[in-house]
Amino acid sequence: MSTASDREIVTTRLFDAPRDLVFSAWSDARHVSNWWGPHGFRTTTHEMDVRPGGVWRFTMHGPDGVDYPNKIVYREVVRPERLVYNHAGEEDFDHIRFHAVVLFEEEAGGTRVTLRTIFESADACRLVIEKHGAVEGAQQTLERLGRQLEVLLAEQK
Numbered sequence: 001m002s003t004a005s006d007r008e009i010v011t012t013r014l015f016d017a018p019r020d021l022v023f024s025a026w027s028d029a030r031h032v033s034n035w036w037g038p039h040g041f042r043t044t045t046h047e048m049d050v051r052p053g054g055v056w057r058f059t060m061h062g063p064d065g066v067d068y069p070n071k072i073v074y075r076e077v078v079r080p081e082r083l084v085y086n087h088a089g090e091e092d093f094d095h096i097r098f099h100a101v102v103l104f105e106e107e108a109g110g111t112r113v114t115l116r117t118i119f120e121s122a123d124a125c126r127l128v129i130e131k132h133g134a135v136e137g138a139q140q141t142l143e144r145l146g147r148q149l150e151v152l153l154a155e156q157k
Helices: 019-027 122-130 134-156
Strands: 008-015 042-048 055-061 067-078 082-089 097-107 110-119
Touching: 008 122, 008 134, 019 082, 019 097, 019 110, 019 134, 097 122, 110 122, 110 134, 122 134
Parallel strands: none
Antiparallel strands: 008 110, 042 055, 055 067, 067 082, 082 097, 097 110
16 A cells, blocks of 8 residues: 555555456456455445446445445446546445546556545545545455455356
8 A cells, every 4th residue: 555645545456367357356246246345344236337427336334234335436447457436425424535546457467456546635535544444444355356356267267
């Protein structure tokens, strides 16, 4: 994890999986619900339309029993290179709003994913880091993606 500015969180991870598969795991509701969110969370997808202007509505179910409705609106979809979207929690989810850019780059026979989240202000960024553990949560989410990719690769054999 790094911060390029006081409004950004940047998380990156190299996966031993082909870029098309990593992109599909990130953009297909059948897969994303198996890994999205930090440890202990489950995700229910209500709709997922991965195209510019398309919406992903989902609920993250926390380990504490709290449900967190979310909404993502895709701004740019370049398969298998990049996803750009805006995130807004539904039902006033602590006003967590951010712009995200996800890059999928071929590297060392695998795929490097870089998730850059840009918040409206430094205060908003600090809030999600301090109150919601966003840095650790992003790292855990990418760990879970890695496990999902292992399952998908095993199914292909």
